Amino acid sequence: MSDKNTYQVPIGPIHPAFKEPFMVNFVLDGETIVDAEAHPGMNHRGVEFMGMHRNPLKVIPLAERICGICSIVHQHMFTTATEHAAGIEPTERARYIRTILAELERIHSHVLWAGVAAHEIGFDTHLHFTWKVRERVMDLLEYITGNRVNYAMWTIGGVNRDITKKMYPKIEDTLLYYESLYGKLEDIFLGDTSIRLRTRNVGILTEEDALRLCGVGPTVRASGVRKDVRIDQPYAAYGDLDLDYVIPSSFGYENTGDVFSKTLVRLKEIPQSIDLIRQCVDGMPDGDIDSEPRKAVLINKLKKADGEGIGRIEAPRGEAFHYVRLEGGMEEVANWKVRASTYNNLTTYRPMFMGEQIADIPIIAACIDPCIGCMDRAEVVDVRSGERKHFSHEELHRLSVEKTKMLLGGLP
Amino acid sequence: MKLTKTFDKALWVFHVNSGSCNGCDIEIVAALTPRYDVERFGIKLVGSPRHADVLLFTGPVTRKMKERVLRVIDQTPEPKVVMVVGNCGSTTGVFYDSYAIDGPIDTLLPPGTHIVYVTGCPVRPENLINGVKEAWLYLEKLRGDDK
Numbered sequence: 171m172s173d174k175n176t177y178q179v180p181i182g183p184i185h186p187a188f189k190e191p192f193m194v195n196f197v198l199d200g201e202t203i204v205d206a207e208a209h210p211g212m213n214h215r216g217v218e219f220m221g222m223h224r225n226p227l228k229v230i231p232l233a234e235r236i237c238g239i240c241s242i243v244h245q246h247m248f249t250t251a252t253e254h255a256a257g258i259e260p261t262e263r264a265r266y267i268r269t270i271l272a273e274l275e276r277i278h279s280h281v282l283w284a285g286v287a288a289h290e291i292g293f294d295t296h297l298h299f300t301w302k303v304r305e306r307v308m309d310l311l312e313y314i315t316g317n318r319v320n321y322a323m324w325t326i327g328g329v330n331r332d333i334t335k336k337m338y339p340k341i342e343d344t345l346l347y348y349e350s351l352y353g354k355l356e357d358i359f360l361g362d363t364s365i366r367l368r369t370r371n372v373g374i375l376t377e378e379d380a381l382r383l384c385g386v387g388p389t390v391r392a393s394g395v396r397k398d399v400r401i402d403q404p405y406a407a408y409g410d411l412d413l414d415y416v417i418p419s420s421f422g423y424e425n426t427g428d429v430f431s432k433t434l435v436r437l438k439e440i441p442q443s444i445d446l447i448r449q450c451v452d453g454m455p456d457g458d459i460d461s462e463p464r465k466a467v468l469i470n471k472l473k474k475a476d477g478e479g480i481g482r483i484e485a486p487r488g489e490a491f492h493y494v495r496l497e498g499g500m501e502e503v504a505n506w507k508v509r510a511s512t513y514n515n516l517t518t519y520r521p522m523f524m525g526e527q528i529a530d531i532p533i534i535a536a537c538i539d540p541c542i543g544c545m546d547r548a549e550v551v552d553v554r555s556g557e558r559k560h561f562s563h564e565e566l567h568r569l570s571v572e573k574t575k576m577l578l579g580g581l582p
Numbered sequence: 583m584k585l586t587k588t589f590d591k592a593l594w595v596f597h598v599n600s601g602s603c604n605g606c607d608i609e610i611v612a613a614l615t616p617r618y619d620v621e622r623f624g625i626k627l628v629g630s631p632r633h634a635d636v637l638l639f640t641g642p643v644t645r646k647m648k649e650r651v652l653r654v655i656d657q658t659p660e661p662k663v664v665m666v667v668g669n670c671g672s673t674t675g676v677f678y679d680s681y682a683i684d685g686p687i688d689t690l691l692p693p694g695t696h697i698v699y700v701t702g703c704p705v706r707p708e709n710l711i712n713g714v715k716e717a718w719l720y721l722e723k724l725r726g727d728d729k
């Protein structure tokens with residue numbers, strides 16, 4: 171912008187406000203933000219390219235390392251898409267185990283976010299409190315899967331490790347712990363006046379903008395948009411479970427779409443997850459955890475498979491999506507496309523930043539719960555001219571709409 | 583260079599993410615928070631490389647980050663220790679054979695830089711504390727006296 175009254179402040183890619191390499195260029199008029207431009211691509215590792223040179227079982231560990239916070243999400247989507255492409259059905263028991271783990275991850279991710287949000291507005295005590303609380307769910311995940319992050323639980327057609335009856339008491343213990351603590355979390359993040367001052371009417375995303383920019387997850391549910399893949403297109407065991415959209419108006423709040431509402435939605439999803447895990451544990455079917463335990467046979471089967479498949483999941487940050495194509499006779503994955511939730515939500519930054527102050531940058535940046543590791547795989551390079559292309563928000567939106575249309579038209 | 587005795591008991595740490603999966607970054611924060619609490623050893627996360635003694639380094643160095651990472655390393659005053667956290671930082675790990683990766687970082691550092699490797703994918707916070715101990719041992723040697 172050439173106006174002499176405005177000046178530009180680049181923030182990132184290495185900056186204490188961002189834990190990940192990401193860059194936003196802000197145009198400021200005094201203290202007020204008049205424009206914001208995101209520069210993604212710093213974290214681009216070429217994950218899809220690497221995946222297309224490995225066999226599907228080797229891609230699973232790579233998929234979970236797209237992002238360490240949502241590692242379950244990516245392995246879940248990749249396996250679902252591959253199963254869809256190869257015509258393999260996961261066993262019933264595996265579906266339930268997957269659901270339990272996915273909901274545990276949602277708890278850990280939302281508690282983590284609450285801590286980061288508190289840190290961004292200067293309440294480090296709450297950061298330490300929430301992260302202390304989070305260790306309990308990490309313990310449980312470690313107890314079930316054997317690792318704190320990156321669990322290697324998923325395999326094509328099922329899961330690698332079982333959740334046995336012996337583990338139920340420990341799961342219940344952890345759930346009770348979170349239930350007893352929930353009131354305190356709500357007190358801190360919804361009741362505290364100073365937090366309310368920093369979050370109410372800050373970073374507003376109207377319902378109209380939320381729909382127009384194709385945002386996903388808690389970011390748009392806070393604006394009153396009813397959108398949740400777990401309900402709209404159930405996967406894993408969600409079809410058997412009882413759940414509803416979490417939007418502020420169901421709890422007697424207004425659907426304002428500000429940072430406060432986003433906090434509210436995330437917090438309210440914690441008891442929902444607890445409830446879903448209980449439902450899964452109660453209804454856990456008997457049977458195998460894996461439809462084909464012999465890996466060599468499985469690889470052979472995948473090598474012969476021919477077809478394409480999709481996996482759509484409601485990640486803690488919103489809807490995410492994988493596309494996989496397998497070609498008969500080819501051991502590697504023929505085509506793999508990842509679209510993570512932050513990719514959609516990033517476009518909502520612009521209306522949220524507009525007119526706010528520099529001091530609100532960190533909390534607004536944090537309020538979509540950005541996950542750059544997930545998002546930064548796509549960079550468009552025109553191979554013939556070697557030209558790199560940046561997308562404007564309008565272009566991104568147009569492409570996103572086109573893709574939705576294509577997907578709706580191309581699939582049953 | 584001779585260091586004073588107090589130096590190595592108050593290590594200031596700057597965290598650089600060069601394109602990691604976030605797993606290790608989260609574990610670094612977990613190590614700072616109450617369960618593991620490395621602050622009790624005088625270790626503190628700072629907001630600028632110019633204040634730092636130790637660089638906590640995660641990720642396999644993506645092409646776009648390479649230059650910036652090297653600049654941050656350059657900005658950190660001597661004596662410093664570069665702590666490479668995680669398998670993908672040490673060897674690029676699971677991210678092998680990619681066009682977008684220029685790492686691992688130890689191939690890019692100027693010769694003579696002291697590196698401590700912390701392994702794991704992701705690292706465990708306990709292992710991270712062990713890595714900090716290694717950094718201490720090195721810095722203690724620089725102190726020059728036998729104490």
Ligand code: SF4
Nearest residue numbers: 603605606668669670
């Ligand atoms: S070492 Fe593993 S967990 Fe850590 S950042 Fe690299 S890929 Fe992620």
